[in-house]
Amino acid sequence: MKGASPAARRTFRSGLFARLAYHVVRLALGAIFVYASIDKIRHPAAFAEAIANYRILPDALVNPTAVILPWLEVVIGALLMGGVWMPGAAVLATVLLTVFEGAFIFNIVRGLNVYCGCFASTGEVLHGNAWYLARDSLFLAAALYLLVTIFRSTGNDADHGAAP
Amino acid sequence: MRSGSAHMWLSACWQVPLILLISVVTALSVNALRREGRLALTDGPPPPAGDELRISIDRAQELFQQGAAVFLDARPRRDYLRGHIRGALSLPWQEVDDRIAEVADRLTDDRVIITYCDGQQCTLSHHLARYLKDMGFSRVRVLPNGWTRWRQSGLPVAQGTGEEER
Numbered sequence: 001m002k003g004a005s006p007a008a009r010r011t012f013r014s015g016l017f018a019r020l021a022y023h024v025v026r027l028a029l030g031a032i033f034v035y036a037s038i039d040k041i042r043h044p045a046a047f048a049e050a051i052a053n054y055r056i057l058p059d060a061l062v063n064p065t066a067v068i069l070p071w072l073e074v075v076i077g078a079l080l081m082g083g084v085w086m087p088g089a090a091v092l093a094t095v096l097l098t099v100f101e102g103a104f105i106f107n108i109v110r111g112l113n114v115y116c117g118c119f120a121s122t123g124e125v126l127h128g129n130a131w132y133l134a135r136d137s138l139f140l141a142a143a144l145y146l147l148v149t150i151f152r153s154t155g156n157d158a159d160h161g162a163a164p
Numbered sequence: 165m166r167s168g169s170a171h172m173w174l175s176a177c178w179q180v181p182l183i184l185l186i187s188v189v190t191a192l193s194v195n196a197l198r199r200e201g202r203l204a205l206t207d208g209p210p211p212p213a214g215d216e217l218r219i220s221i222d223r224a225q226e227l228f229q230q231g232a233a234v235f236l237d238a239r240p241r242r243d244y245l246r247g248h249i250r251g252a253l254s255l256p257w258q259e260v261d262d263r264i265a266e267v268a269d270r271l272t273d274d275r276v277i278i279t280y281c282d283g284q285q286c287t288l289s290h291h292l293a294r295y296l297k298d299m300g301f302s303r304v305r306v307l308p309n310g311w312t313r314w315r316q317s318g319l320p321v322a323q324g325t326g327e328e329e330r
Contacts, residue, residue: 044195044203049287059208067203071191075183087172088179151172 022149026080029093029142033077040070054103072096080146090150094143101136104129217293219305221313224278228319233276236267236296238288239311249280249310250320257281257288260295271296276303280310 004012040047048066051057057065076096079089108129195202227233228249235252237244244254253267271277277296279289286309293306307313315321 041194042201044201048203053287060206063203063207064205067195067205068188068191071194072184072187075187075190079183085175085179085183087176088183091176091180092183151169153172 018149022146023083025142025145026083026086029139029146030077030080030082032139033073033080033093035077037070037073037077040066041074044070054107056103056106086146086150090143090147094140094147097136097140097143101133101140104133104136108133215290215306215308217290217297217304217306218308219276219278221307221317224305224307224310224314225317225319227276227278231275233278234270235307235310236277236279236289236292237311238279238281238292239286243282243311244326245324247311247315247321247323248326249314250322252280252326254326255292257292260292271301273301273303276305277301278305278307278310280307280314282309282311284309 044066047070048062051066052059052062072092073096076089076093079085080093192205195205224233228235228251235249236255237248237252238255238257240256240258241254244252244256248254253270255263255267277293279292279296281288289306289308289310293304296304
């Protein structure tokens, strides 16, 4: 950068920062996906019970979801961390997190405590779950950031984790 | 920019189904091969641990009338204060380790311990029953959806801390 104009330096620095942010978010979100799946894979019956407690899926879909969903998380997480198939991984990560957040909010609105599958008043459920809601919103924001970054990149490199 | 974006969408179009396929195949293979904890895909959700301890509302009522049972309310404390089975003790599942000492002296094996919470799907009472079983209490039962069914049967209820009922 020696001899470059201040404007060029700023552009270079902001590009460097954008690349760094992209990789940090990609690695962190990937690790979160993998980490979140471990307990579900180890205890599928408990995860099935947790899904049933959401009282959204019909009974027939609870067990298949409990078996398949954790592995989908593992694959998405591994792809995000490896920087492989980023468009597909980012789309699925965003869709999954949107569904999780939607199901959570749906149950808060209807006053269901998803930890026991029992109904309480809406205010109480919201109070107990505010932290989880904030955390899941952060994850969703991270996934959306990756998605937008990847789909706005001009080259083919994002396919292999090198966006922007 | 447009061509880059179009390329990404094209990539996503074949990657998404492939990722789903890989996940499904891996998940089903692991589930089929695992020795412990395998889930039957065609079954409904597994019954919660402790479901084998369930007791009927009629039997619970009998024991209540004979004074041969102690009822434990596994719901959060505020729900208990709003209304509970008359004479029941509050032992919220979320606080069980902190509050077990408050009720322990009232739990004896000469009376059946009946845990309950509210809602068909509620498993707090199941967890509490298993916990007490593991502690060594032998006569523990679960009244599923207990609070709703107790009220619907027109059986005695009370509000408040429950001190005056004992």
